Amino acid sequence: MKHNKGRGRFIFFCLSPAITLFVIFLIIPTIDVFRMSLYKWGGYTDDKTFVGMQNFSKLFQSEKFYQAMQNSILLIVIVSIITFAFALLFASMLTREKLKGQNFYRVVFYIPNILSVVVISAIFSAIYDPNNGLLNAFLNLFQGAESEPVLWLGDQKIVIFSLAGAMIWQAIGYYMVMYMASMANIPESLYESANLEGASRTQQFFNITIPLIWTNIRTTLTFFIISTINMSFLFVTAMTGGGPDGATEVILNYMYKEAYTNSSYGYGMAIGVVVFLFSFALAAILNAVTKREHLEF
Secondary structure (H helix, E strand, O other): OHHHHHHHHHHHHHHHHHHHHHHHHHHHHHHHHHHHOOEEOOOOOOOOEEOOOHHHHHHOOOHHHHHHHHHHHHHHHHHHHHHHHHHHHHHHHHHHOOOOOHHHHHHHHHHHHHOOHHHHHHHHHHHOOOOOOHHHHHHHHHHOOOOOOOOOOOOOOOHHHHHHHHHHHHHHHHHHHHHHHHHOOOOHHHHHHHHHOOOOHHHHHHHHHHHHOHHHHHHHHHHHHHHHHHHHHHHHHHHOOOOOOOOOOOHHHHHHHHHHHOOOHHHHHHHHHHHHHHHHHHHHHHHHHOOOOOOOO
């Protein structure tokens, strides 16, 4: 009995620093965001006025909020689906095909993930340049040099997709390495048995690889949501500033402008509460939908 008590105290003392930091830097600020969303406050003075749900009422009547939310959801869908598909494809190719120089490809694909968002934004802004950009130069090979240049970051209809391209390039390598680590643990004997039974590579991929790394896939799908919401703010700030005419205004970008540029801190915190609840609900729904029986090998 004494042994169990001593072990319990040891575990408590080991975990208490992490729990303390978690409470101080996550739980308390999160509660404070909810509290401040009920106040009208500029953020720089002591003059706070309790307004209850007025900030939320204003929020749900704002066209800018709905446009920012629509842009955020569109980016989540585009970036998540394309990143997920290509990360799985590249991971399977590098793991199953036994290509020479696998470590080299891992490093090459992973490099964008360690680069600063500002650096990646500068690279893609140069690629998207309407006059001297690489992308338009490539298109001119097929359309002719006299064709009108495409305004990749200036056309409201395509700018959100241009932004998504930079985000996808930045994220693929990270998730590819995660999937490769999971695929490497799958016994080769399962694929050999499938080969003997005449299963194609595609059938093996969907019937062996995907089910056996499904736990990892579920985890990364949640990461897709959270990281896309966070990274979209950084890419928008560095590449477009929300323009042209709000076409790339995302929810965190809108929150930042309201809280710190327009000095509507309480209103900005109301946006933060909505983002928190939206992210939590979406992650919970995704986990419920993707729940499968755990397979072991």
